[in-house]
Amino acid sequence: MSEQDLVATSADAFARLAIELHDAPGVEETIDAVVQFALQALSCTYAGVALYTRGSHPEIAAVTDSVVADVYDLQLTSDNGPLVSAMRERSTILIRDTTTDERWPEWAAKVAALGVRSVLDVPLATGSGTHQTVGVLGLYSPDPDAFTADDEAIAHILARHAAVALASARHEETMAQAVDARKLVGQAMGILMERFDVDGDRAFAILKRYSQDTNTKLRDVAQQLIDTRKLPH
Structure with missing residues (x-):
């Protein structure tokens, strides 16, 4: 060749x-x-x-x-x-x-x-x-x-x-993971807003506090709430 x-x-x-x-x-x-x-x-x-x-x-x-x-x-x-x-x-x-x-x-x-x-x-x-x-x-x-x-x-x-x-x-x-995480957090916030009659800012603050207190990623806290309908201990 x-x-x-x-x-x-x-x-x-x-x-x-x-x-x-x-x-x-x-x-x-x-x-x-x-x-x-x-x-x-x-x-x-x-x-x-x-x-x-x-x-x-x-x-x-x-x-x-x-x-x-x-x-x-x-x-x-x-x-x-x-x-x-x-x-x-x-x-x-x-x-x-x-x-x-x-x-x-x-x-x-x-x-x-x-x-x-x-x-x-x-x-x-x-x-x-x-x-x-x-x-x-x-x-x-x-x-x-x-x-x-x-x-x-x-x-x-x-x-x-x-x-x-x-x-x-x-x-x-x-980027796909970030979009997925936002969807999960949004869904978890909706659960908290309905259950505790709080607004979006308060629901997000609750998720963030649990994330920090348990040293768990915000995405994982949201996923656990969606799966179990309970916040992590």
């Missing part, structure tokens, strides 16, 4: 990916589309995604094989390794051979024992600030020196698509 044909094929593949990511109904489905595309388009046998949570701690979001989960766990437990560095430094890290790389010797030896020789970790970032790092796309192969310059270039394009899609999916989920 000529270079021109390769570019056209890659462009067509990413166009299809963009549509698939846009149509994904949620974060989980978006991540699954990313790792499955990585398996098809890159020289990797395994792929995975680690994401920052709301508490700013990375967690395993998706893996195509249990080997990837082991590779991630080794790093997240010790807070050390290429995945952690890629997240913190917003830099792509390529390990051509885990049996010879000396940057993370203890981790590399354990990963090599799992049968992983090549590693490519690409940050998922939506902006220039550190807080704009969404996570990391990890690509793995049992073969040494498996990733070419073309693989790295394609991985960067995939990472950009993935970061934007994930940020959008997270925002939509957050």
Whole structure:
């Protein structure tokens, strides 16, 4: 295949990916589309995604094989390794051979024992600030020196698509949760207004007080009132 044909094929593949990511109904489905595309388009046998949570701690979001989960766990437990560095430094890290790389010797030896020789970790970032790092796309192969310059270039394009899609999916989920929470609180306020003959401001104040006194989210207090017709003790 000529270079021109390769570019056209890659462009067509990413166009299809963009549509698939846009149509994904949620974060989980978006991540699954990313790792499955990585398996098809890159020289990797395994792929995975680690994401920052709301508490700013990375967690395993998706893996195509249990080997990837082991590779991630080794790093997240010790807070050390290429995945952690890629997240913190917003830099792509390529390990051509885990049996010879000396940057993370203890981790590399354990990963090599799992049968992983090549590693490519690409940050998922939506902006220039550190807080704009969404996570990391990890690509793995049992073969040494498996990733070419073309693989790295394609991985960067995939990472950009993935970061934007994930940020959008997270925002939509957050907005949906917020709308749902408002509906629940409104329904709970209606119950209190009818039962105790109070106005909306007073009903909301009651819910808020119970939320604070029981250290429970306002949404959960409202849900419990709706389910049980009783306020939490």
